[in-house]
Amino acid sequence: MKNSISAGGLTKWFNERVSFEGMVEHVKHKTVPEGKHFIWYFFGGSALFFFIVQVVTGLFLLLYYKPTPASAYESVHFIESEVAFGWLIRNVHAWSSNLMILSLFFHMFSNWFTKGFRKPRELTWITGVFLLIMAMGFGFTGYLLPWNKLSFFATKVGTEIAASTPFIGDFLVRFLRGGEEVTGATLTRLFAIHVTVLPLLAAMFVGIHLYFVQAQGMSHALGEKLGKEMKFFPDFVYREIAVWSACLLLLAFLAVYFPFDSVFISLELQEKASAFDPTPMGIKPEWYFMFMFQSLKYFPGSILGMDGRVAAVMFFSFGALVLIALPFWDVWAHREKRHWFPMVVGVGILIFIIVLTTLGYLDTGH
Secondary structure (H helix, E strand, C coil), X not given: CCCCCCHHHHHHHHHHHHCCHHHHHHHHHCEEECCCCHHHHHXXXXXHHHHHHHHHHHHHHHCCXXXXXXXXXXXXXXXXXXXXXXXXXXXXXXXXXXXXHHHHHHHHHHHHHHCCCCCCCHHHHHHHHHHHHHHHHHHHHHXXXXXXXXXXXXXXXXXXXXXXXXXXXXXXXXXXXXCCCCCHHHHHHHHHHHHHHHHHHHHHHHHHHHHHHHHHCCCCCCCCCCCCEEEHHHHHXXXXXXXXXXXXXXXXXXXXXXXCECCCCECCCCCECCCCCCCCCCCCCCHHHHHHHHHHCCCCCEECCEEHHHHHHHHHHHHHHHHHCHHHHCHHHHCCCCCHHHHHHHHHHHHHHHXXXXXXXXXXXX
16 A cells, blocks of 8 residues: 555645635735836835744754853853854844844835835734834843843833833833843843744734735825736736845845944944943944934933933833834825825824934033
8 A cells, every 4th residue: 555645635635724725826816016216016025025034043042142241241242253154144134134124124115105004004004113123122131132242231221211201211211220220120021022922922913914905905195096017926026036145145245244243233242241340331232222312312311301312212112102103194095195295204204203313322521
């Protein structure tokens, strides 16, 4: 008697239990609008690629990393110096994190300006904004993990800003630090958030976001006539694979040729953290937090009787609310019309981020 199972029989067995024929039919008939804004469709896919790289390299780093004040710094040093290609994996992990956030920024603003959030894609937009916030959360929680001097004091400054949050500031800073000060409890707490809470939330939101994209399709840009369309498979998928290949090459190039300090990110391990050391001069956050960090310098100490830092936190909270609620207040887009107000707001936010980030890197003050 033959022990082999035919390919057709195996396909039938899986189809009876998974029922993937409907998905196959959906993909066969799915199309992607072509036009002058076609290039922007690929930034969502590139962000997904970098997220996958984050997961894979993060799992490798977990094999050797020890999240304690006595071992964290030494374990990262061991990864870089003793583990075969450990330095490369760490660099790929760090660069993919930055490129993922950059891709998400491009993806978000391209959808803002092409009005990709129009009905029925409001929830697609909202889940995308939350994914950007979570990606920045990955950066913040992962920054302390090498347990070096720069990351220690940068986390101290960052959590002090969180203390300015109205009503919940004290609770928030104690929650993030695991106490009153940045200690080993902070390290283990941020590590837990970085490798369990955020990945679970991100995986859930990525799944929901991709479901919406597949169910609703990709939106054509507002004002662009419906015309030529491309089959999702194989035409668009092949182009997406080409983009992912380019992303992999870029990632490999940056990880190999820019392994330590660069203009925007620092990968060098430097000195081990110590709470007894004086705060280093000129501490700066990662580039995607720079515009907020630099903005704090321009807020006065008091605004209408309110503490300047509290006012700054409220300002950025309002900005996040404006961003999340965009599909609901840009009522003109739902009528398939353009209006100057949403465009001015979007351009203003983009200019604000670029200018403040640039000023942050040019600022040599302490």
